[in-house]
Amino acid sequence: MAFPQPSPPPFLTSLLSKHNDETSLPSSRPRVTLTFAQSIDSKIAGVNGKQLILSGKESMIMTHWMRTMHDAILIGIGTASNDNPQLNS
Numbered sequence: 001m002a003f004p005q006p007s008p009p010p011f012l013t014s015l016l017s018k019h020n021d022e023t024s025l026p027s028s029r030p031r032v033t034l035t036f037a038q039s040i041d042s043k044i045a046g047v048n049g050k051q052l053i054l055s056g057k058e059s060m061i062m063t064h065w066m067r068t069m070h071d072a073i074l075i076g077i078g079t080a081s082n083d084n085p086q087l088n089s
């Protein structure tokens with residue numbers, strides 16, 4: 001995916017640094033960010049788990065920026081087989 005700018009948008013940098021500063025977790029514990037798109041009727045996938053594009057280009061760019069700001073990406077087996085995500089940034 002091509003990023004429209006050279007660094008993450010300020011709202012993401014601010015959000016994630018605030019989370020790291022304010023958390024009461026010891027620094028030895030992992031910080032986890034969960035990101036997903038949800039429909040108005042609370043669905044995250046299509047029938048039988050089929051991949052569904054619920055958001056849009058801006059949301060996918062945000063997701064990919066967030067990947068650059070974390071050490072690892074974790075997905076489930078259903079996501080791997082249904083979506084076959086590239087998991088790049």
Ligand SMILES: NC(=O)C1=CN([C@@H]2O[C@H](COP(=O)(O)OP(=O)(O)OC[C@H]3O[C@@H](n4cnc5c(N)ncnc54)[C@H](OP(=O)(O)O)[C@@H]3O)[C@@H](O)[C@H]2O)C=CC1
Nearest residue numbers: 035036037038044045049050051076077078079080082083
């Ligand atoms: N809209 C969006 O933004 C997104 C949508 N999706 C969609 O969501 C669907 C499902 O994805 P996802 O929720 O990741 O589910 P998955 O089926 O991909 O993964 C669930 C994982 O959780 C484990 N698990 C389940 N129950 C337990 C439990 N009680 N304790 C510990 N581990 C458990 C399973 O392990 P085990 O196999 O060992 O039981 C499995 O590896 C996919 O169809 C995908 O298309 C995915 C990502 C984002």
Ligand SMILES: Nc1nc(O)c(N)c(N[C@@H]2O[C@H](COP(=O)(O)O)[C@@H](O)[C@H]2O)n1
Nearest residue numbers: 037052053054055059083085086087088
């Ligand atoms: N932001 C967002 N909007 C949607 O509508 C979605 N369905 C998802 N899903 C996640 O995006 C992954 C695609 O990853 P790649 O760009 O192929 O690496 C997909 O697997 C879901 O985890 N996200």
